Amino acid sequence: MKLQQAQRHQVKLRLGLSGASGFGKTYSALLLAFGITNDWSKIAIIDTENNSASLYSHLGEFNVLSLDEPYTPERYIQAIRACESASMEVIIIDSITHEWNGKGGCLQLHEQLGGRFQDWAKITPRHQAFLDAILQSNCHIITTVRRKIDYSLDMNSNGKTSVVKHGTKEVTREGFEYELTVNFELINDQHLAKASKDRTGLFMDKPEFVINASTGKKLIEWCNVGVSLDKVKEEITQCSTVDGLKHLYNMYSSLQKEIHPLILERKIELDKVNVQIVEKDEVIKLNKEQSHGTNN
Structure with a gap:
């Protein structure tokens, strides 16, 4: 065992983009990736969104791996490994929602086992292996995730129940964003974004902005601070x-x-x-x- 001084450039970026359909998650992820690597040929996108990545082929010659159902954790892991083997620098997973809530995803797998609480003992390790593949990858990884409106049934002082809207919620297992370097939330169809979690300090509590290549460049420069x-x-x-x-x-x-x-x-x-x-x-x-x- 040997202690070494921590160096930021040894860390790979783990970035998240969340938003409703049509808010520009794929487009923003591609610009972010280009800012990080400055080389389209070193970007791979794992596309679960009906080949939506191909709509942006005019941006540059990035690589696409189309992933169809079943969206099991293991198939996502295989896709990540394929991108790593191809010496990609940035992997975009568009989106991780299917691994949780798609056909063959964790929720469906859990239901097929009977939907009991104890059945999560078989599903959780498979989901964790998927997260580990993201966190331990030697590539920078950008994930996109869908958001949906979150409701609850609340009871007032008169004993009547009413539906209460609580904003939006990411469609993946709760707690995923805590694993990320930065988590960006796209808030409207004008592609405006804000940081809901930020370990870099570059974006937190700042005004909403539009993600572009310079955003990725700022992040990779943050990574490279302290490089010998x-x-x-x-x-x-x-x-x-x-x-x-x-x-x-x-x-x-x-x-x-x-x-x-x-x-x-x-x-x-x-x-x-x-x-x-x-x-x-x-x-x-x-x-x-x-x-x-x-x-x-």
Whole structure:
């Protein structure tokens, strides 16, 4: 065992977006994801909303994994693993509501077992495995969840009951938002959002705003505060591909000014190596062709 000083850049973002249908959850999630990674090709969206993500294909070349029923926790976990295996940086789960309240989701699974309180002993571990897959992922994850109006039957002093409206409630198991870095609530069809939970301190108790790419950029910069510049330079020096350099440049957005010269220098070195490899391959190919011609 060894104690180490905590560094924020080691933490992956866990972001939530909730709102009623038509309030812009998918669109906002995509802009948020692009602000985090600055690379559409590194974004994957797990789409349970009838291919709604494809409506925004004009934004960029992001990746889509369509997830149909049954919406069991295990199928969500498989989808997350598939995105991780494809080296995605940001995974959008649109939405997690189906895992709880969809066909094959936890509520239906519980009902199929008999709907008794003791039956949750079989369902809760499956739901927790789904949450663990989100919390332990090596990717940044954005979840969307539907909201519905919450009512209750209250009795007044005269003994009469009446229906009381309590605002809106997320359609997933209660307590999920406490696992998140930031939870944004979209409050109307103009895409206005407010933070209902915020560990970063960037958005809490601030006026409503429209989520865009700059929101994601603020969050990734918050993550990168305290990153060791020497460590980043070492990563650049050891990087062996141009794509890898691009990834590092986007990952450490708060240090781009400092690392830009080193990125360019390393790119020139890699380009020279690539040219030498191509030239060597051409010489080998030419020698083989000449040898073949001589033998004939």
